[in-house]
Amino acid sequence: MRLIKALGWCALSLASVLVLGASGTYLYLNPQLPDVETLRDVQLQEPLQVFSAEGKLIAEFGEVRRIPLPSALIPGDFLAAFMAAEDADFYHHRGVDPTGLLRAAMELIRNGHVRSGGSTITMQVAKNFFLSKEKTFSRKLTEILLALRIERTLTKDEIFNLYVNKIYLGKRAYGIAAAAQVYYGKPVSQLTLAQTAMIAGLPKAPSRFNPINNPARAKQRRDWILGRMHALGSIDQARYRAALEAPVTARYHAPEPEVSAPYIAEMVRAQMVSRFGDDAYTQGFRVVTTVSGTLQEAANAAIRSGLKTYDKRHGYRGPEGHLTGSLSPAWLERLKEYPVLGGLEAMAVTKVFANRITVVDQTGQQHDVAWQTMEWARPFINHSALGRQPARPADIVTPGDVVRVELAGSQPLAFSQVPDVQGALVSVAPDNGAIKALVGGFDFNQSVFNRVVQAKRQPGSSFKPFIYCAALDNGYTPASIVNDAPIVLGNDYSGPTWRPQNENRTFLGPIRLREALYRSRNMISIRLLQAMGIDPTIDYISRFGFDVNDMPRNLSLALGTASVTPMAVVGGWSVLANGGYKVTPFLIDRIENRSGRVVFKAAPRSAPSARNPAPEAVAEQVVDSRTTYLLTSMLQDVIKRGTGRAASALHRPDIAGKTGTTNEAKDSWFTGYNGNYVTSVWAGFDKPQSLGRREWGVTIALPIWMDYMQVALAGTEPYSQPAPDGVVTRLINTADGTATSARGPQTEMEVFKAESAPAMGTPQGNVPSLNATQQTLQDLF
Numbered sequence: 001m002r003l004i005k006a007l008g009w010c011a012l013s014l015a016s017v018l019v020l021g022a023s024g025t026y027l028y029l030n031p032q033l034p035d036v037e038t039l040r041d042v043q044l045q046e047p048l049q050v051f052s053a054e055g056k057l058i059a060e061f062g063e064v065r066r067i068p069l070p071s072a073l074i075p076g077d078f079l080a081a082f083m084a085a086e087d088a089d090f091y092h093h094r095g096v097d098p099t100g101l102l103r104a105a106m107e108l109i110r111n112g113h114v115r116s117g118g119s120t121i122t123m124q125v126a127k128n129f130f131l132s133k134e135k136t137f138s139r140k141l142t143e144i145l146l147a148l149r150i151e152r153t154l155t156k157d158e159i160f161n162l163y164v165n166k167i168y169l170g171k172r173a174y175g176i177a178a179a180a181q182v183y184y185g186k187p188v189s190q191l192t193l194a195q196t197a198m199i200a201g202l203p204k205a206p207s208r209f210n211p212i213n214n215p216a217r218a219k220q221r222r223d224w225i226l227g228r229m230h231a232l233g234s235i236d237q238a239r240y241r242a243a244l245e246a247p248v249t250a251r252y253h254a255p256e257p258e259v260s261a262p263y264i265a266e267m268v269r270a271q272m273v274s275r276f277g278d279d280a281y282t283q284g285f286r287v288v289t290t291v292s293g294t295l296q297e298a299a300n301a302a303i304r305s306g307l308k309t310y311d312k313r314h315g316y317r318g319p320e321g322h323l324t325g326s327l328s329p330a331w332l333e334r335l336k337e338y339p340v341l342g343g344l345e346a347m348a349v350t351k352v353f354a355n356r357i358t359v360v361d362q363t364g365q366q367h368d369v370a371w372q373t374m375e376w377a378r379p380f381i382n383h384s385a386l387g388r389q390p391a392r393p394a395d396i397v398t399p400g401d402v403v404r405v406e407l408a409g410s411q412p413l414a415f416s417q418v419p420d421v422q423g424a425l426v427s428v429a430p431d432n433g434a435i436k437a438l439v440g441g442f443d444f445n446q447s448v449f450n451r452v453v454q455a456k457r458q459p460g461s462s463f464k465p466f467i468y469c470a471a472l473d474n475g476y477t478p479a480s481i482v483n484d485a486p487i488v489l490g491n492d493y494s495g496p497t498w499r500p501q502n503e504n505r506t507f508l509g510p511i512r513l514r515e516a517l518y519r520s521r522n523m524i525s526i527r528l529l530q531a532m533g534i535d536p537t538i539d540y541i542s543r544f545g546f547d548v549n550d551m552p553r554n555l556s557l558a559l560g561t562a563s564v565t566p567m568a569v570v571g572g573w574s575v576l577a578n579g580g581y582k583v584t585p586f587l588i589d590r591i592e593n594r595s596g597r598v599v600f601k602a603a604p605r606s607a608p609s610a611r612n613p614a615p616e617a618v619a620e621q622v623v624d625s626r627t628t629y630l631l632t633s634m635l636q637d638v639i640k641r642g643t644g645r646a647a648s649a650l651h652r653p654d655i656a657g658k659t660g661t662t663n664e665a666k667d668s669w670f671t672g673y674n675g676n677y678v679t680s681v682w683a684g685f686d687k688p689q690s691l692g693r694r695e696w697g698v699t700i701a702l703p704i705w706m707d708y709m710q711v712a713l714a715g716t717e718p719y720s721q722p723a724p725d726g727v728v729t730r731l732i733n734t735a736d737g738t739a740t741s742a743r744g745p746q747t748e749m750e751v752f753k754a755e756s757a758p759a760m761g762t763p764q765g766n767v768p769s770l771n772a773t774q775q776t777l778q779d780l781f
Helices: 002-032 036-041 076-086 098-111 121-130 137-153 156-166 176-184 193-200 215-231 237-245 262-281 293-313 329-335 460-472 513-518 522-532 534-544 555-559 566-578 625-641 645-650 701-712
Strands: 048-051 057-061 286-289 344-352 356-360 366-370 380-382 401-406 414-416 422-428 435-439 481-484 487-489 509-512 588-592 598-601 656-661 667-673 678-684 727-733 747-753 775-777
Touching: 036 137, 036 156, 048 262, 057 262, 076 121, 076 156, 076 193, 076 215, 121 137, 121 156, 156 176, 176 193, 193 215, 193 237, 215 237, 262 286, 262 435, 262 588, 293 422, 293 435, 293 678, 293 701, 329 344, 329 356, 366 414, 422 566, 422 701, 435 701, 460 513, 460 522, 460 534, 460 555, 460 566, 460 625, 460 656, 460 667, 481 513, 481 522, 487 522, 509 513, 513 522, 513 625, 522 534, 522 555, 534 555, 534 566, 566 625, 566 667, 566 678, 625 645, 625 656, 625 727, 625 747, 645 701, 656 701, 667 701, 678 701
Parallel strands: 048 286, 487 775
Antiparallel strands: 048 057, 286 588, 344 356, 344 401, 356 366, 401 414, 422 435, 422 678, 481 509, 588 598, 656 667, 667 678, 727 747
């Protein structure tokens, strides 16, 4: 009895010590425990998503991929699978499973380490949301206390919802919805039982049991979970056997953009970080842009097609690399080093025949490339010279050459090369500046440099409309006569004598302003600028949004020697297209938070129009609407009978525009518009050099503009700026700009501001005191 009493006292003492220890630990840790009530309003990290105006995905940014699911959308199989894998008694315990903890303690005593950990789903929620990953007794005790609190605060369904939306499941996927997309490219509702069990096996060790990295071990884990589900009665024998026989089908599914617009995505990302800091990547913002998915794809195709067409005109620069020996696995590994650029895939030549070549891709599949697609490949000498026309494939390639082939859907592969030349396209709505499409280069993976907003280049003759606009606001009319005659810079210029030339080195003598613009006569632009004054003209042009520091204070400005970006150009031209109102191009229409509430909505200042005569916020009017109406009429003639007449193939009476080619053809431009879109296209080399002896704005930029605008204008009715009050028409004599009442071969209708309309027989707007043959210009360059 004494022994029994002694043992009893020992047991009581031990129990007391344990109780006192537990109480002391509780009293010590309790004040330090976080408030579990915060779990009711927990904000899980979600990525930044960028969408087109139609709601199509453009891009996703952020280290965490997560798609939170409400409890109602979590399939029952997921609950059963996670209970089988992690916590079979989840619905029966109070947050802590004493049996599991005892089992973990025995493992520690026997093996010196713990394999299972004894954690319930509730304890894992406590750890994931509040605690670090360190393995200490104090952290484990804290985890237990938090789990008990969580169970008193939340329902089981709420706890499980937090668990399956928070857990890391490998490949940057957090939560079951993200994992379903990453591993299977499907929503959770479409997963099979086998796929559900595969995902349920990942929390234990996302790397070790990953079905992509280690499919054999992942399958073992999956099958064990299926066995547990069957043993627990969650699935019947038939479903169990069918799931066991299912193959491992997991593969990596990156978020697939529905619209290819990487330059736009990067612009949005930068703006979001500027606005929200690093929270931009984690708070689940949804950014809806102004971009049209259809127009963006048209812009992508137009830029790539136009640059490849130009590049082929200038010959083949040779293979990108050469693989030695014969076809082997090493070849395939080397090919993986060449990314697909602009739809052009790198392949290695394996055989050369008389009428074709055979190439192999990085998967080992071989393809034929027909000789007809190679005939363009004359050797490149320079941008103005080509080598001999090839007669057979052997004149172009040898086995082992790494070449580019064009992928065109079901069409046969075509021989190609990645262009050295670059280009940019931006298209906006002129009434408010909303960006509808933007391409900053041939391929974002080739160069992240966004030439729409970062490349300042000379616009050449596409800048002349701003000189003409200033003239129309300074007493000139479309019928004004100006002398197209030589100009020589005099002795005060500290350099070689400047003798500016027209493009074809001819002079037409006195001509009307309208004809001078559609023929792009350099001398007329220079004479207008000289007559109006350089400084006043620069001040006037700054109204269109151009930085005065980008404009040279000399007569070369008349020939487009300013330094401007395509974005600045399209903003300035919008004033011409919308009736004289300054609008600012913008990209973000609205920003929504994770709950769908709009936290930002664009409120652009807009130009009044026939479609929207009273916008909420009216843009500043910087030019008389009558002036832009007259200039639009003149720029429409550029399309009908001038340097841009190739665009008349679009059969649109409402389009206006202007080509631009800089000195030595270093830049090719075309900017044009109707009432719906203003689009500017630039092409050139990043390191300025000549595009070639026979290359102009009309040969490179204009075809790209036409390909894009054909899509943009498809199915739309012609729309131009309506004629404002105070515009009149007169029949004029085209020889001298005088009004006439008799129609004849040298007469046509002309538009005027009412106060500038010519009286019968009186010429209007001639340049004062300019010699008809030669004018020496001093102190002006």
